[in-house]
Amino acid sequence: MVDLIPSSDTVMQILKRTGAFREGHFVYPNGKHSPYYFQMPLAFRYYDTARVLAVALSRKFRVDRDISSQLPKVSIISPSSGGIPVAFGVRDALSAEQIYWAEQEGDKRRFRQYINKGEVNPSIMVDDIIRSGHAIEETDSLVKELGSPVIGCGAIVRFTAAPDKLGAVPIRSLVEFDAQMYDEGEDCRDCKKDVPVEHVRF
Numbered sequence: 001m002v003d004l005i006p007s008s009d010t011v012m013q014i015l016k017r018t019g020a021f022r023e024g025h026f027v028y029p030n031g032k033h034s035p036y037y038f039q040m041p042l043a044f045r046y047y048d049t050a051r052v053l054a055v056a057l058s059r060k061f062r063v064d065r066d067i068s069s070q071l072p073k074v075s076i077i078s079p080s081s082g083g084i085p086v087a088f089g090v091r092d093a094l095s096a097e098q099i100y101w102a103e104q105e106g107d108k109r110r111f112r113q114y115i116n117k118g119e120v121n122p123s124i125m126v127d128d129i130i131r132s133g134h135a136i137e138e139t140d141s142l143v144k145e146l147g148s149p150v151i152g153c154g155a156i157v158r159f160t161a162a163p164d165k166l167g168a169v170p171i172r173s174l175v176e177f178d179a180q181m182y183d184e185g186e187d188c189r190d191c192k193k194d195v196p197v198e199h200v201r202f
């Protein structure tokens with residue numbers, strides 16, 4: 001089964017082909033500069049591509065005995081809208097019972113109203129991309145408030161600057177990517193060359 005997980009190169013080819021992986025001179029919403037940007041929904045707009053990526057990620061969880069032994073009484077949780085197609089795909093592949101997702105309401109990340117403590121199965125958190133890790137860390141706290149242990153965590157792409165663990169839980173990904181982020185424009189390679197910047201919204 002492990003052999004059926006596509007290589008990082010294969011996944012990057014899919015992301016390039018669909019326009020999800022982009023090269024240029026980008027300024028992220030937090031002000032950081034990078035020569036790379038991932039607009040992951042562009043890969044998830046094609047059903048077949050979405051399926052390949054989600055099934056591949058699901059296999060990283062399936063091989064974990066602690067996780068596979070708890071199926072199907074597991075909840076797949078997304079920290080934001082970008083992770084929702086990933087969550088549905090992974091749920092499908094693992095036949096997990098539940099799906100939840102958090103949303104940003106103003107400056108606060110929350111689940112929808114009326115989800116009660118004790119209703120959420122042991123959880124696997126999935127996202128399309130983990131850039132800083134803040135979204136999954138915030139969602140981890142929300143899930144714990146609902147009384148659910150987090151038993152797995154993963155994304156299609158994880159930036160190498162982000163944490164590779166959530167507490168004791170390893171963060172699994174199909175691609176580990178060094179985004180070469182610059183905190184300030186003055187350190188940025190492309191700013192020094194006067195390359196025009198593109199501001200990205202997410």
Ligand SMILES: [Zn+2]
Nearest residue numbers: 033188190191
């Ligand atoms: Zn720059």
